[in-house]
Amino acid sequence: MASSLFPAEYLDARARYRAFMEEHVYPHEGAIGREDDAALALVDDLRGRARAARLWAPHVPPEAGGTGLGFLYYACLNEEIGRSTYAQLVFGCQAPDAGNAEILHLLGTDEQKERFLRPLVAGEVRSFFSMTEPEVSGSDPTLLRTRAVRDGDEWVIDGHKWFSSGAEGAGFAVVFAVSDPDAKPHRRGTMILVPVDTPGVEVVRPVPVLGHRGRGWSTHCEVTYTGVRVPVENTLGGEGDAFAIAQKRLGPGRIHHVMRWLGQMQRAFELMCRYANEREAFGGPLAEKQTVQNWIADSAAEIQACRLLTMDAAQKIDEGSEARVEVSLLKFYAARILCDVIDRAIQVHGARGLTDETPLAAMALQARGARIYDGPDEVHRMVVARRILRTFREGDGWAFS
Structure with a gap:
């Protein structure tokens, strides 16, 4: 990509990320990759350095707590960030938190942004996106079976998910649940924000992928929801908007x-x-x-x-x-x-x-x-x-x- 396609501001930012990577990320890849307690402490230290260098959360704009300037800007930066599989964690833009932060910024209420988005972007909690289910094809969301039933001012959620990446140790989930099974296929589901400490939420196990179990942010978990009750105010967007x-x-x-x-x-x-x-x-x-x-x-x-x-x-x-x-x-x-x-x-x-x-x-x-x-x-x-x-x-x- 010719550099002329990027504003000078983008190129200057990319150079700062490159310098940070060379000094702080590449030398520690082996240590971070062990994913033990020492690795987690090291990541915390590097995150503090990234914040101090004003390189934190480049995937969301300043009004959401980040430093982002849009998709093209983020694409430019990722030619450096993407070179290490651990850099996204250091800069606070790791999946699935980055995607969850974006939809919370776009669709969340003021209360949801304060309760879920602010601590997520700040790196105080992690999140996961709970959509795929073992019993049905993950590539066709119209087949999902997890149910959310209204009971007064609460949703009652029952279901079985897996490949909920990062669920181990996360603070909350964005759950795709069927709220109206009789609606048209693409209007059956609703997105609901579910704190992990809610009774009935169980992170059953990390599912090893290609022999790798992972730890915390790098896990792909099986999760069950049994009679999980959350306020209707935890609906993200509107009812039926999940797809x-x-x-x-x-x-x-x-x-x-x-x-x-x-x-x-x-x-x-x-x-x-x-x-x-x-x-x-x-x-x-x-x-x-x-x-x-x-x-x-x-x-x-x-x-x-x-x-x-x-x-x-x-x-x-x-x-x-x-x-x-x-x-x-x-x-x-x-x-x-x-x-x-x-x-x-x-x-x-x-x-x-x-x-x-x-x-x-x-x-x-x-x-x-x-x-x-x-x-x-x-x-x-x-x-x-x-x-x-x-x-x-x-x-x-x-x-x-």
Whole structure:
């Protein structure tokens, strides 16, 4: 991405994040990755440094307690933040808290913002988004079974969720529950804010993913709700708005993921190129082998395509567009490129790439999930194709812009 596409203010901010990462994040990645008590204490210390450096919460604007200036600004920063899987935690912009903060800022009442948003953005509590259920397909929210029934001035919630990321140790959940099973499919659900200490909420277990259990913020939990009572005032948005709110949350959440993947891709690419120049085999450096050259050329083209797609979608969202086609297209394309670039970098490193001598193995472990969470690739391809084909049926055709 040519730097001229970013205002000088954005580039200056990105340089400050880069300097902070080099001084405080990269040297501590191994320690943070152990996720023990010492790691959590280290993260707290680094968070304090990030706040002092005015680098905290770049995903939300100052009126919500952050330092953000919009999606394009955040995309620009994430070419640095995204390079480390731990940096988002250090800067207070980790998933799922970032997405939850955005919908609370957009849709929360004044009381909800004071009770839930303010401490969330301040880093005083964590949250989770409780939508996916083990009994039904996670890619089709119209099938969800968790129920919320009105009883006077309270909701009574019963249900079973999993992949509620970050639920272990979190302060509250944003729960997608069916409040009117007889309504049209996309009007059946309501979003409800549920404090975790409410009787009937049980975080059953962290579900290990690819052999990784995680701790606290990095867990993916099974959660049950049994006769959970919360005030109707905890409704986020209006009754029946859950599907629309999920789209408002997951759309930006998807592009947030891709922003971070840009940093991952670029870091893997740099490691691949440096190692190809340094490592010799069969009479010369790996950089002279045609297969390696092809990998490097393909990766450069694909990363640049992802960057341009990301910045285009971010700018459209800043301008008020839903950009649903752009985000879906970007999500499935970037997820594949992320996996491909990291895989090529590992292959160039050989057995070293499978070890903790480089960040590549940890990056690969997380990258594979990119093709599934927030909607599998196949669903996003379907969304893109259906919307494009509809424009042709309506006589206008699809305009690339």
